[in-house]
Amino acid sequence: MSRSLKILIACGGTGGHLFPGIAVAEALLARGHEVLLLISEKKVDSEASAKYKHLTFKTMPAVAKPPTLSLRMLPFLWKMWGSVRHCRKVIRGFKADAVLGMGGFTSLPPVYAGHKMGLKTFIHDSNARPGRANVLTSRFCTRVFLGLEPAKSFFPNRETVTTGTPVRPEIIHLPSLEEAAATFGLEVGRPTIVVTGGSQGAKRLNELCAQAAASLPPQTQVLHIAGALDFQRVTEITQGREGYKVLGFCDQMPSAYAVADLVIARSGASSLTEISIAGHPSILVPFPYAADDHQTRNAEVFANAGASILVQERDLDAEKLAGLATSILQDLPTYKRMAKAAHALAVPDAADRVCAAIEATLTSS
Numbered sequence: 001m002s003r004s005l006k007i008l009i010a011c012g013g014t015g016g017h018l019f020p021g022i023a024v025a026e027a028l029l030a031r032g033h034e035v036l037l038l039i040s041e042k043k044v045d046s047e048a049s050a051k052y053k054h055l056t057f058k059t060m061p062a063v064a065k066p067p068t069l070s071l072r073m074l075p076f077l078w079k080m081w082g083s084v085r086h087c088r089k090v091i092r093g094f095k096a097d098a099v100l101g102m103g104g105f106t107s108l109p110p111v112y113a114g115h116k117m118g119l120k121t122f123i124h125d126s127n128a129r130p131g132r133a134n135v136l137t138s139r140f141c142t143r144v145f146l147g148l149e150p151a152k153s154f155f156p157n158r159e160t161v162t163t164g165t166p167v168r169p170e171i172i173h174l175p176s177l178e179e180a181a182a183t184f185g186l187e188v189g190r191p192t193i194v195v196t197g198g199s200q201g202a203k204r205l206n207e208l209c210a211q212a213a214a215s216l217p218p219q220t221q222v223l224h225i226a227g228a229l230d231f232q233r234v235t236e237i238t239q240g241r242e243g244y245k246v247l248g249f250c251d252q253m254p255s256a257y258a259v260a261d262l263v264i265a266r267s268g269a270s271s272l273t274e275i276s277i278a279g280h281p282s283i284l285v286p287f288p289y290a291a292d293d294h295q296t297r298n299a300e301v302f303a304n305a306g307a308s309i310l311v312q313e314r315d316l317d318a319e320k321l322a323g324l325a326t327s328i329l330q331d332l333p334t335y336k337r338m339a340k341a342a343h344a345l346a347v348p349d350a351a352d353r354v355c356a357a358i359e360a361t362l363t364s365s
């Protein structure tokens with residue numbers, strides 16, 4: 001496509017929106033377009049975006065989930081309206097040709113503003129069970145992009161394209177095992193479990209993994225990404241344990257995937273997508289309070305394909321978790337079968353698929 005486009009991407013609030021937004025931004029730049037990324041004022045956004053110096057970020061005031069029908073709706077609607085006005089100014093200033101929301105309530109004001117200004121608008125939903133915010137936002141969208149096929153039935157009257165969930169280029173080209181192990185002070189040649197609870201950590205999963213460590217096969221080493229808020233506590237629980245490395249927020253996820261043999265994780269869509277691209281078997285413990293239990297729906301896609309073991313937190317204790325991990329690590333045929341199934345779910349060119357769909361929509365108008 002010859003014309004250079006200006007695309008505004010709204011991707012704030014959590015790593016699960018931010019990183020797919022960054023992935024699309026990188027792909028759009030590589031295709032000769034211009035991009036402005038709208039993120040929230042949350043710490044997770046400022047920390048995670050800090051190393052992408054070549055991208056342009058702007059913050060917008062956070063838009064919380066709406067309260068249930070009550071008088072408290074009024075301040076919410078007032079804030080939302082203020083946010084729409086702010087987004088109109090940003091869109092005008094940037095002279096955007098289109099707006100893409102990567103999900104959540106932070107996507108609603110920019111997409112709505114873009115729609116009202118007559119622009120092409122898009123939303124990407126990465127979960128098997130889409131969020132209410134995205135279903136609402138989709139009413140103002142030209143096309144809806146999906147990470148996982150089961151989400152399609154939730155957008156019956158919209159034009160959908162299953163693109164997969166975009167991941168950052170550095171996740172597609174992982175560093176070597178030696179380089180990655182050196183990054184974390186781990187040893188090459190030992191079975192390695194990586195624990196990750198999503199961009200903001202996972203308290204109960206952290207506890208279970210830290211306690212399970214004592215029952216893992218000898219030689220196993222663990223890289224435990226505990227999240228910034230739980231770093232101290234997990235460090236204390238695992239103090240003195242050989243081969244157990246705890247991190248707060250990890251800004252080296254490619255190295256974490258490169259060093260992993262097995263991943264124990266929540267089932268946020270970006271984590272799952274990255275695990276599939278790295279081709280690792282996984283034990284998935286969905287966040288029990290995720291909206292509409294969407295993390296269980298995500299994990300089911302992986303468990304049904306044979307890539308993961310899905311276990312609910314209420315059914316899990318440290319002994320059981322250690323037993324599951326041991327059974328995968330010590331049974332080579334099972335290990336290989338799960339790794340192959342994970343790989344088969346990967347869509348490494350999802351970012352390009354999103355770009356191609358945006359370009360096609362804008363050139364056909």
Ligand SMILES: CC(=O)N[C@H]1[C@@H](OP(=O)(O)OP(=O)(O)OC[C@H]2O[C@@H](n3ccc(=O)[nH]c3=O)[C@H](O)[C@@H]2O)O[C@H](CO)[C@@H](O)[C@@H]1O
Nearest residue numbers: 014015016019198199225249250253268269270271287290
């Ligand atoms: C609790 C919750 O409701 N989480 C949701 C949130 O994503 P949430 O951010 O919790 O989780 P995801 O698994 O989707 O994404 C995590 C992202 O953060 C990165 N990462 C993680 C930890 C770390 O230390 N460093 C780091 O860079 C991962 O590589 C990944 O890219 O939005 C997703 C997309 O709608 C949903 O699927 C998740 O269910």
